[in-house]
Amino acid sequence: MRCVGTVVRGIRTPIIKENDDLANIVVDSVMAAKESEGFEFKNKDIVAITEAVVGISEGNYVTVDDVAQDLQNKFPSKNIGVTNPILSRNRFSIILKGIARGMDKITLLTSFPADEVGNGILDEEVLDASEYNLASVISEEEYKKTFGSWKHPFTGINMIDLYRELIESEDCEVEFVFSNDVKTILDYNKDILTCDIHTREKTTKLLKSEGANVYGLHNVLSEPIGDSGFNPDYGVLGSNKATEEKLKLFPKTGNKLVNEIQKRLNNITGKQIEVMVYGDGAFKDPVGHIWELADPVVSPAHTSGLIGTPNEIKLKYVSDNKFANLRGEELKDAIKEEIKNKDKDLTGQMITQGTTPRRLTDLIGSLCDLTSGSGDKGTPVIFIQGYFDNLAND
Numbered sequence: 001m002r003c004v005g006t007v008v009r010g011i012r013t014p015i016i017k018e019n020d021d022l023a024n025i026v027v028d029s030v031m032a033a034k035e036s037e038g039f040e041f042k043n044k045d046i047v048a049i050t051e052a053v054v055g056i057s058e059g060n061y062v063t064v065d066d067v068a069q070d071l072q073n074k075f076p077s078k079n080i081g082v083t084n085p086i087l088s089r090n091r092f093s094i095i096l097k098g099i100a101r102g103m104d105k106i107t108l109l110t111s112f113p114a115d116e117v118g119n120g121i122l123d124e125e126v127l128d129a130s131e132y133n134l135a136s137v138i139s140e141e142e143y144k145k146t147f148g149s150w151k152h153p154f155t156g157i158n159m160i161d162l163y164r165e166l167i168e169s170e171d172c173e174v175e176f177v178f179s180n181d182v183k184t185i186l187d188y189n190k191d192i193l194t195c196d197i198h199t200r201e202k203t204t205k206l207l208k209s210e211g212a213n214v215y216g217l218h219n220v221l222s223e224p225i226g227d228s229g230f231n232p233d234y235g236v237l238g239s240n241k242a243t244e245e246k247l248k249l250f251p252k253t254g255n256k257l258v259n260e261i262q263k264r265l266n267n268i269t270g271k272q273i274e275v276m277v278y279g280d281g282a283f284k285d286p287v288g289h290i291w292e293l294a295d296p297v298v299s300p301a302h303t304s305g306l307i308g309t310p311n312e313i314k315l316k317y318v319s320d321n322k323f324a325n326l327r328g329e330e331l332k333d334a335i336k337e338e339i340k341n342k343d344k345d346l347t348g349q350m351i352t353q354g355t356t357p358r359r360l361t362d363l364i365g366s367l368c369d370l371t372s373g374s375g376d377k378g379t380p381v382i383f384i385q386g387y388f389d390n391l392a393n394d
Contacts, residue, residue, distance in 0.1 A: 002394055006386040009033065010371050010379030013053075022049070022057040023260045026381055031268065033383065041269040044305065046384040047261060048368040051279040051300060052240065053380045054251035060229040062221050064245050067098025067236065069225050071193070074215050078104040081189035083182050083203070084111055084196040087119040087159040091294045092195070093166060094241045095217070099193065100170035107188040108163065109177045112138070116196050118290040121159065121178075122147035138178035154288055186210055193217070197237060197296055218296070221249070238279060238295040251277060254301025262303050276302035278382075281369030282362050298365035306360050313342055313351045315391070332391075339392040 013029040016022065026049055034041070072078065080103055085092050087110070100106060112134075113124045122143070130146050132138055138146075143160065151158050160176060167174040177184060182203055185192055194203045194216040207214045218235040221228065231238075231249045238250030251257075258275040265273045279295035299306075315335060319326075323334050343349070356363060368382040386393075 004386070005389055006384065007039075008367060008371050009037070009039075009383045010377060011381035011383050012378050013381055016053040016056055016380065018056060018059040020057045022054065023257055023264065026261050027264045027268070029381055030265070030383055039385065041265075041271045041273065042385060043272045044388045045271065045273045046306070046364060046382075046387055047265065047273055047275045048278050048364065048382040048384070049257070049261075049276075050368070050372055050380045050382075051238070051251050051254070051277050051295070052248070054254055054257060054277050055240075055248045058229075058251055058253055060231070060249045060252060061242060062225070062228045062230070062236070062239075062247050062249060064094060064098040064101055064247075066221060066225045066228040067095060067247075068102030070220050071099055071102040074219070075103070075191050075193070075213075077191050078102070079189065079191065080105075081107045081109060081185040081192045083109045083185050083192060083194050083207075084116060086115045086117055086195070086197070086294055087121060087163075088294065089155075089157075089162070090241050091239070093162070094244070094247050095195075095220075095236055095239065096163060096166055097170060100167040100172035100174075103172050105173040105175075106167060107175045107177060107185065108167075109179055109182070109185045109188075110160075111180050112178045114289065116198065117292075117294055118284065118288070119159070120152055120289070121150075123150045126150070134180055136179075137181075137184055140176035140178075143176065143178055182207065183210065186212060193220075197294065200237075200296075234296045234300075238297075238300075250279070250295065251300060258301050258303050272305065274303045274305040276306055276361060276364065278361075278365035278368045281366035282358075283366050283370070292369070298359075299361035302361050306364065308360055309357065310355060310360065310363070311342070311345065312355045312390070313339060314353060314355055317351060317353060336392040339390050 011029050011033050114120045190212045192212050192214045200216045204214050204216050217237045220235045221230045222235040224230040229249050231252045234250045239247040242248045254277040261275045276299050280293045282293040282298050284291045372379050
């Protein structure tokens with residue numbers, strides 16, 4: 001009997017730069033790892049590539065000036081409301097610099113006590129003891145008086161102070177407002193740039209229904225400015241800081257890449273290997289409370305074999321209920337038969353309770369993101385074997 005199920009390997013690659021042949025690098029790196037580690041390829045193995053190196057190899061960059069120009073085209077008044085940006089130096093500060101460079105005044109509305117992905121903005125214990133609650137509208141003056149000394153425990157930074165300094169450095173006026181009702185912005189401006197990620201369609205629709213002139217970050221650089229980069233689906237959502245004047249956008253050619261890598265690996269190995277591009281892994285830190293999903297999706301591109309959700313039975317439930325009187329090999333054999341004979345679609349059945357009801361690409365993307373990390377591991381490619389196996393696979 002096999003003693004190991006899923007195996008995940010971080011694959012080291014050369015440092016990837018603009019215009020590199022990424023498909024060739026990925027295939028060569030996986031094949032080199034195979035020779036080094038001595039594994040054999042199997043059908044339904046998975047090769048995953050982090051979106052960062054996909055965007056880099058594409059050369060899909062925009063500048064702060066590109067952002068400023070696009071926003072001036074969209075908001076000729078140069079006076080806008082900006083709603084619910086995430087509080088991130090890496091993810092939003094350079095976008096904000098572009099917004100400020102293109103505008104004369106910004107009214108910036110942010111949610112509290114944290115942004116959309118869990119980055120804190122104030123001390124929640126102080127909030128509980130204050131005159132304010134989650135339905136309050138808090139001015140910047142009131143924020144400073146009650147919460148302004150607060151700094152994030154991980155970064156040591158108050159992001160409101162940082163964002164004010166950044167905006168004013170571009171000769172742009174700013175007023176901060178704190179509210180959990182996005183419609184509050186309508187009291188200040190009808191030209192609005194929405195910056196939320198996962199509720200963007202709902203927010204845009206809501207504000208437009210109130211007569212506002214609304215664009216979202218997914219509309220910014222959705223087409224090129226001159227010879228700039230762009231992303232037709234996500235605009236500057238999912239972008240990362242490259243330099244103080246440049247952003248790397250979320251990849252736009254991922255589907256072509258994953259299918260090309262799959263084809264090459266199939267030609268070499270004779271196996272049907274699935275391939276995906278992954279970004280943030282969609283998991284929540286239990287201490288910092290940050291939801292690790294600043295990207296608009298976990299996987300912007302994947303081969304067809306990764307579409308769907310798990311169809312698994314809960315071993316604990318079966319063992320404790322249907323086979324409560326069995327032990328040892330008899331129990332294991334009974335459960336293996338249960339797995340072999342399970343329905344092709346277990347949706348809604350009690351036997352699945354406690355399994356994870358998420359898309360395969362979201363689950364696998366979380367596994368990949370945790371494996372590759374966000375620092376200096378040097379493994380932007382992840383190779384997974386046995387993910388689709390179960391106890392009945394000997």
